Amino acid sequence: PHRHPPGILPSCAHVPRLPRLTIEATSQAGKVELRRLAGRTRTSAWNVDQFAVRNNRPDIVLQRIGSTDTDLIDHYHQQYQKRLRKSGLTEARLSADLHVPTAVITDVRQDGKLVTVSFDLSDDKYDLRRYNVFVNDVPIFGAYGKKVSGRSQHLTEKIELTSGANKIEVSCLNEDGAESYRALTSAAYEQPARGDLYVLAFGVSKYKDASLDLQYADKDAKDLANAFSAMKGRGYDEVFVKTYLNEQVTAKSFKAAKAFVAKAKVDDTFVLFIAGHGTHDRDKEATYYYVTHDAKVSNLKSTAANFEDIEDLLQGIGPRRKLFLMDTCESGEQDEATETQSLAMANSRGIKARGFKVKATATTAEQKPARRAYLFQKDRFIYNDLVRRSGAVVFSSSRGGEYSYESDAVQNGYFTKEIIGALTSTAADRDHDGVISTDELRDHVSKSVSEKTGGLQNPTVDRDNIYLRFGFPAK
Secondary structure, three states: OOOOOOOOOOOOOOOOOOOOEEEEEEEEOOEEEEEEEEEEOOOOEEEHHHOHHHHOOHHHHHHHOOOOOHHHHHHHHHHHHHHHHHHOOOHHHOOOOOOOOEEEEEEEEEEOOEEEEEEEEEOOOOOEEEEEEEEOOEEOOOOOOEEOOOOEEEEEEEEEOOOEEEEEEEEEEEOOOOEOOOEEEEEEEOOOOOOOEEEEEEEOOOOOOHHHOOOOHHHHHHHHHHHHHOOEOOOEOOEEEEEEEHHHOOHHHHHHHHHHHOOOOOOOEEEEEEEOOEEEOOOOOOOEEEOOOOOOHHHHHHHOEEHHHHHHHHOOOOOOEEEEEEEOOOEOOOOHHHHHHHHHHHHHOOOEEOOOOOOOOOOHHHHOOOOOHHHHOOOOHHHOOOOOOOOOEEEEOOOOOOOOEEEOOOOEEHHHHHHHHHHOOOOOOOOOOOEEEHHHHHHHHHHHHHHHOOOOOOOEEEEOOOOOOOEEEOO
8 A cells, every 4th residue: 555655745836737636546346555645825725744643533534524433533533643643743733834944954974985964953943853764764763753842943864875766855843743845965975885684583382371382483484584594694694683583572671572673774774573362352443463482362461472562673773674574364253144155155165264263251242252354454544644654565465354363384474485486486587587576475375365365365565665665585
C-alpha cells in the first residue's frame, strides 16, 4: 500500500495551484485504495499528513454519516488518541486553523562523504516542538526526531551520505501538531561502499504454555541466519548475526538486543526477523503483540512484546537499508466458517497454521468474542499516521486475517522457506544483475508462498521505502 512518493511541497511563494481537495485513488473489486490526498487554501497548499494528527478522524466521519458500528468507531477513536500520545500532544493543544511552521534550508556544504546542512525553523504563532532530517525517507533521528523549543531556531546538522543519490529533507513540528513543508535538497556520493550486514533473528517454537508450541519457528530463525551468514565476502565485508531462540525470547530481550546494532554505519544493512505467534489483544486499540516464550495470552500487555517495542530496534540506528521480516500471523480474528474452511484446506495439504485460540474463561461473550474485521484492513490511511516510522521495508508473511503456515514437508514456515530459497539461488534475480532487490524478493516470495499453500497465505509488504533501493547478493 501507498507505494507513491510522499508529496513534497516547496516552502516558497510559488506553490502549485491545486484543486480545493485532490484525491488520487485506485479501485478494484469494490475496494478503494488511497494514493494521495492534498488540499489548498487561497494562499497555500499542503499534504494531508501535515494535519493528520488532528484531522485523520474516520471515527467522526462514521458518526456523522449515521454509522451504528460502535466498535469500529471506538477503535478509530482509540487510534486517534494513541497518535496524540505518541506525538506528545493533547486535544486541548490542537489548533483549528491551517497554520504551519516553516523549515528553510539556508546552506549546504559537501565534503566528500559528509554534508553539512544549515536550516532555519520558525513559527510566528506557536512554539516549536521537534524537528527531523530525512535521508531517502529514513528519519536519521528516529521517528520522533529531536526536541526543539522557542519560536525560531537556526541549526546545523552534519550528515553522512550513502552511496548514490541522497534526497535530504528537513521538517519541524509545532506544539499544536502541525508539520512544516519539508525543505528539500540533494547530494550525491559516487564512491561505492559495500558495508556490513547485521542480522537479528527471533524464533519461538517452545512456549512456557505448551499449548502454544509450534514446530519450526525457532528453526526458521537459525536457518535464515545461516543463509545470511553465507554472504560474508560475497556481498558484505562482514556479516554479524545474533539469534534469540525459545526461552531466550522475552519482552526484555528486545530492549537488550538494540546494543547489537549500536556500532553499525550508514552503509551497512540491517535485517530484523521474528517467527512465532502474533496476535491482537482485546484492548480498545487492538494492540498487536509478538507472543514471547513466557507470555501469558490472558495478559499480553505485561508479558508479550508490543510491536512498537520490536520496531524500536529499527529506530535511530546507523544503517539506512533496513528490512523487517515477520513470519507471524494475526490469530483469532477469522469468523468460524472461514476458519473452519481454511484449516480444512490446510490439513488436506499437510500444512499447519501458526495460530491459536484464546482460551475462554467465564462468560459467553468471552468464549465468542466479537470478530474485528477492521483489523484486516491495515492499508487504510488511519494506520499510516503522521509518524513516518523508521524508513524500513516491512515484509509480512500473510495478509491481515490470514494464518501463516508451516509443515513437516518443508521443515520451516512457508514464508521463511521461500525467503531462504530466494537468497540461496538465482531464481528471484529477474534482471540477472547479481542482486536480489527487495522488490524481486517480495514478488518471488509472495508468488511462491501463495502457490504452495493453495492461496491460503499471501505475503505482503506492509510498509515500503521507494526511495532507498537495496538488495542482497544472488548466489
